[in-house]
Amino acid sequence: MLKHLLSSTQIGGLKLRNRIAVAPMGVEIAEADGHVREPVIAYYEERARGGAGLIITENTSACYPRGANSAHELGVSNDGFLPGLRALTERVHAHGARIAIQLAHHGKVGRLDTQHGRPLLMPSTPRKKPGHGGPLDLSREEMGLMAAAAGNRRPTIQEATEEDLAELVEDFAAAAERAQRAGFDAVEIHGAHGYIFSEFLSPAWNFRQDQFGGAIENRARLLCETISACKAATGGAFPVWCRIDATEFGEDDGIRLEDAQLTAELAVKAGADAIHVSAYAHPLGAGFTQAPIVHAEGGFAGFAAAIKTRVTVPVIAVGRLSPEAGDRLIREGKADIIAMGRQMLADPATAQKLSDNRSDSIRPCIYCYTCVAQAFFDRSVRCAVNPVTAHEADLAQRMREKSPHPQRVLIAGGGPAGLEAARVAAMRGHRVTLYEKGDQLGGTLRFAALVYEPNERLLNWLEGQVRELGVEILLGRELSFEDVRQQQPDHVIVAAGARRENPSIPGSDLAHVMDGDTLRALLTGEASSAGSQSLGAFDRFVIAAGRRLGVMRSPRRLRVLSHRYMPIGERVVIIGGGLVGIELAEFLAARNRQVTVLEEGEIFALQMAHPRRWRVLHDVRKAGVELVGRARVDRITERSVDFSVSADDDKVETRSVEAASVIVTLGLEPNPDLAARLKSSNARVVSVGDCTGVGYIEGAIREGFEAALALDSSDA
Numbered sequence: 001m002l003k004h005l006l007s008s009t010q011i012g013g014l015k016l017r018n019r020i021a022v023a024p025m026g027v028e029i030a031e032a033d034g035h036v037r038e039p040v041i042a043y044y045e046e047r048a049r050g051g052a053g054l055i056i057t058e059n060t061s062a063c064y065p066r067g068a069n070s071a072h073e074l075g076v077s078n079d080g081f082l083p084g085l086r087a088l089t090e091r092v093h094a095h096g097a098r099i100a101i102q103l104a105h106h107g108k109v110g111r112l113d114t115q116h117g118r119p120l121l122m123p124s125t126p127r128k129k130p131g132h133g134g135p136l137d138l139s140r141e142e143m144g145l146m147a148a149a150a151g152n153r154r155p156t157i158q159e160a161t162e163e164d165l166a167e168l169v170e171d172f173a174a175a176a177e178r179a180q181r182a183g184f185d186a187v188e189i190h191g192a193h194g195y196i197f198s199e200f201l202s203p204a205w206n207f208r209q210d211q212f213g214g215a216i217e218n219r220a221r222l223l224c225e226t227i228s229a230c231k232a233a234t235g236g237a238f239p240v241w242c243r244i245d246a247t248e249f250g251e252d253d254g255i256r257l258e259d260a261q262l263t264a265e266l267a268v269k270a271g272a273d274a275i276h277v278s279a280y281a282h283p284l285g286a287g288f289t290q291a292p293i294v295h296a297e298g299g300f301a302g303f304a305a306a307i308k309t310r311v312t313v314p315v316i317a318v319g320r321l322s323p324e325a326g327d328r329l330i331r332e333g334k335a336d337i338i339a340m341g342r343q344m345l346a347d348p349a350t351a352q353k354l355s356d357n358r359s360d361s362i363r364p365c366i367y368c369y370t371c372v373a374q375a376f377f378d379r380s381v382r383c384a385v386n387p388v389t390a391h392e393a394d395l396a397q398r399m400r401e402k403s404p405h406p407q408r409v410l411i412a413g414g415g416p417a418g419l420e421a422a423r424v425a426a427m428r429g430h431r432v433t434l435y436e437k438g439d440q441l442g443g444t445l446r447f448a449a450l451v452y453e454p455n456e457r458l459l460n461w462l463e464g465q466v467r468e469l470g471v472e473i474l475l476g477r478e479l480s481f482e483d484v485r486q487q488q489p490d491h492v493i494v495a496a497g498a499r500r501e502n503p504s505i506p507g508s509d510l511a512h513v514m515d516g517d518t519l520r521a522l523l524t525g526e527a528s529s530a531g532s533q534s535l536g537a538f539d540r541f542v543i544a545a546g547r548r549l550g551v552m553r554s555p556r557r558l559r560v561l562s563h564r565y566m567p568i569g570e571r572v573v574i575i576g577g578g579l580v581g582i583e584l585a586e587f588l589a590a591r592n593r594q595v596t597v598l599e600e601g602e603i604f605a606l607q608m609a610h611p612r613r614w615r616v617l618h619d620v621r622k623a624g625v626e627l628v629g630r631a632r633v634d635r636i637t638e639r640s641v642d643f644s645v646s647a648d649d650d651k652v653e654t655r656s657v658e659a660a661s662v663i664v665t666l667g668l669e670p671n672p673d674l675a676a677r678l679k680s681s682n683a684r685v686v687s688v689g690d691c692t693g694v695g696y697i698e699g700a701i702r703e704g705f706e707a708a709l710a711l712d713s714s715d716a
């Protein structure tokens with residue numbers, strides 16, 4: 001039991017039932033007028049019902065539409081917004097949670113200003129041209145979507161005059177007072193992430209000579225005046241606090257921790273009732289996953305602790321904090337409240353499950369960045385592991401109810417699509433039997449779990465859920481026509497996975513060439529014979545021993561042991577630089593293999609959400625992996641891979657790279673075979689997951705989920 005995290009606390013006079021906060025997240029579910037309607041209310045209500053003590057709303061535009069990042073951002077700039085906001089606070093309060101509104105002005109990232117042809121409000125004209133930290137690693141389509149989100153216009157800039165700033169402070173104070181009337185319990189001023197207050201705080205963006213520039217007291221003036229004005233407008237007892245950047249990564253002259261400590265002290269003097277500690281990085285690219293959407297577990301914990309040494313008000317920590325890490329921070333006096341972002345998209349009931357001592361049933365975030373990637377394209381948030389997120393108004397209640405027409409369902413395939421279909425079908429009261437031809441559940445997710453640890457948590461969760469829900473699981477059994485004939489199910493869901501069509505590369509039949517399936521079988525001990533032709537006697541012995549000892553069943557243990565031993569040569573060439581090839585490259589490079597990845601296209605890991613792509617490509621490049629784009633493999637020999645690289649001017653260069661092991665990750669194709677075989681039975685047959693087209697984890701989960709929900713509507 002995490003008693004520190006689950007203990008009650010207060011911010012000023014605001015009592016919280018526990019110390020778990022939903023971090024502010026711009027989910028962009030609102031329509032393009034900034035008004036709260038049912039989808040937004042249902043999204044927050046689900047998180048209130050889920051037990052969090054405090055919900056901090058997404059960034060809400062104090063001056064909407066001015067300074068907003070998107071037309072879909074919530075607004076609170078006039079009384080017209082009140083009815084929706086009021087309905088929101090009422091529904092959240094009904095579940096015992098408290099709700100703070102995050103007030104924002106996006107300054108230099110106010111995309112809606114650019115879209116509408118307004119200049120971006122900034123402290124000063126920037127001295128640097130907007131740039132990028134390294135290779136762009138974005139597809140043309142993604143760049144097109146990003147440009148469209150700013151109305152395909154070039155931003156212009158307006159250096160804020162003192163009148164502009166006075167107006168800004170007034171707008172925030174009016175917005176705070178309006179939020180109070182709407183029933184909010186507190187206001188958080190967004191002073192972080194490169195938005196207007198953060199720009200003023202940063203010496204990298206603020207070159208002013210007036211009272212708002214220079215020393216930290218001046219740079220913090222706008223934030224402090226805004227805090228004081230919000231406090232005054234709301235009567236003094238109403239809690240107002242700010243979120244600040246503890247550090248600005250990637251800028252030599254950006255915000256430093258010492259600045260942030262002083263800012264925190266000044267903010268408290270100005271009336272702040274708490275300090276929420278985040279961080280920022282510039283420019284975009286891998287930096288985005290350093291801050292604010294931090295990839296390292298507990299990446300900002302030290303920052304919260306450093307701020308806490310300087311203020312007596314509560315400190316809110318954030319940044320990929322697990323409940324256990326959060327509990328520890330509170331116990332050690334390094335933070336008072338723990339905000340969680342992505343985890344609350346994956347499982348809005350995280351807090352409730354913790355207090356019910358059911359932490360095993362918490363659906364884990366896999367840190368795939370699908371959620372936040374949508375914001376770049378001005379699209380509503382999506383969660384790869386929770387299809388209900390952003391669709392609560394339609395789906396949340398339905399997920400709590402049993403189906404009015406329980407069905408008998410057979411599922412073929414225990415990968416992510418089959419497991420999710422089984423989970424949802426069983427939850428809704430259908431009688432489910434799951435057939436898995438291998439001797440373990442997980443399918444492609446088991447391999448994904450080996451190379452990327454958060455996926456293992458998802459696998460464990462899915463497996464635990466289907467067992468807990470009483471799904472009958474038949475391992476080592478491929479669903480046959482005969483089974484269907486005998487069992488007479490109402491429905492069959494086929495989730496049998498993709499089929500592999502190996503590309504015809506000369507030399508691909510050599511013993512040291514493996515495809516993804518062989519490699520998976522080798523590393524996980526899934527099949528006894530697969531891949532064994534490429535192994536020597538010693539390798540075979542170690543793998544057999546590992547299988548006997550059960551080592552191969554645990555991705556975690558395999559990850560550890562594979563640092564010491566793996567039946568893969570020192571020099572590896574991976575053919576295919578998609579998601580699988582790149583995750584594999586990362587895994588092998590971390591185990592001292594020298595890896596080259598050959599990709600026919602220009603962009604690597606295109607199937608990953610681009611922020612995760614930025615992070616992993618940054619990491620593999622740093623680890624010395626050679627990434628060669630526009631590369632066509634000519635042949636594989638005993639010792640090398642020969643390939644041709646085409647340049648922009650269509651010139652072709654031929655190259656050769658040494659390889660002791662070659663791994664081909666290409667060639668996954670939809671596999672309609674099993675569904676076709678079962679179609680002639682009386683049951684309704686539907687296919688989901690990779691057998692319909694490779695959709696990776698998100699596609700598998702979504703299709704499995706949808707097929708299970710559709711069982712209701714297609715009842716007899």
Ligand SMILES: Cc1cc2nc3c(=O)[nH]c(=O)nc-3n(C[C@H](O)[C@H](O)[C@H](O)COP(=O)(O)O)c2cc1C
Nearest residue numbers: 023024025026058059318319320340341342371372
């Ligand atoms: C989809 C998404 C939207 C976000 N929008 C906001 C926002 O509106 N305001 C803000 O201060 N931070 C925003 N953040 C940052 C989060 O509040 C949080 O600081 C960050 O995700 C790190 O916490 P986590 O590791 O628990 O997700 C957003 C993060 C995500 C994933």
